[in-house]
Amino acid sequence: MSSRTATASGRTGRLGRFLRDNGLGLAFITAFLVVLVAQAFAGHAAYNNRLLTDGMARAGLGDYITSSDFGVDVMENWQSEYLQFFLYIFATVWLVQRGSPESKELHKAGRESDEDQMVGERARDDSPGWAASRGWRQGAYARSLGMVMGLIFLLSWLAQSITGTAAHNERRLRRLQAPTSWSEYVFSADFWSRTLQNWQSELLAIGSMAILSIYLRQRGSPEFKPVGSGHAETGVEG
Structure with missing residues (x-):
């Protein structure tokens, strides 16, 4: 060759x-x-x-x-998705669901021990550097995913409110109506109708996943329990 x-x-x-x-x-x-x-x-x-x-x-x-109409349609979906992940990440620290692979084992509710989380003196050779450190570095790294998800949610929610204000005012100007301010739009029915219809669907989807996965299976997926596992087994993934 x-x-x-x-x-x-x-x-x-x-x-x-x-x-x-x-x-x-x-x-x-x-x-x-x-x-x-x-x-x-x-x-x-x-x-x-x-x-x-x-x-x-x-x-x-x-x-x-490049219009506000397209921007608000994209941003309102992004912010609802990242809100879902933000809430799910922090809720699953403390809340459990018996029989669900989406939940931790029932006795592990809470922050768990340093040994379980492999931080500080319990860190391994291949652990990230900040996991082995002490003080604010370890604290920040231990919550980094949730904080980033929360930050993206807030930024996309802000972008939705700004683009939504522009799109709302464009429609008003076509009808020869006076534009509204950002604060007026954020407290308007139009803004919260668009926002809440996304939030409720995301919360329903994640709740359905946690409960349906107690009884239903998907062979080969790490998000679900092994097909032959019992309904009461919690925190077990395939």
Whole structure:
């Protein structure tokens, strides 16, 4: 085998391993981008229908994806998703659900011991550096995922409120009505109707997952118990 062929084969092998080792993340990122593009095209068509109804000229795709209408539609979904993860991460520290693989074992409710969490003097050689440290570094790292999820939620919620204000005022101006301020919009029925309809669906979905996974199985998924496990087994994953 020539050196060029061997090099190409090695690159192919590394690419194959990379795709295998990161398949879950890559699949969802790809699916996200595909759906976001599809949303842009569908939203563009609906946006132009509203413009025509109001007697306005049609907008180009580029104008639509940089508009407040597209921005608020994207942000209101992002903030509800990250709120779901933020609440779930912190709720599962203290709350348990008997029989659910989404829950910790019943006796492990709470922050757990340093030994269980492998922090401080109980850290292993391959533990992250901040897990082995003391003080604020360990405390911050021990809560880093929840804090980042919470921060993304707050930023996307803020972005939703700003883009929502702009979109709301655009609709008002078409009807020759005076625009509203950001604070007025944030306390308006329109804002909370859009927000709460997303929150309730996310909370229902995560509650359903925790309860249905007590009795139902999905073979091979680490999110569920082994098919033959008992309904009362808690915190067991396949």
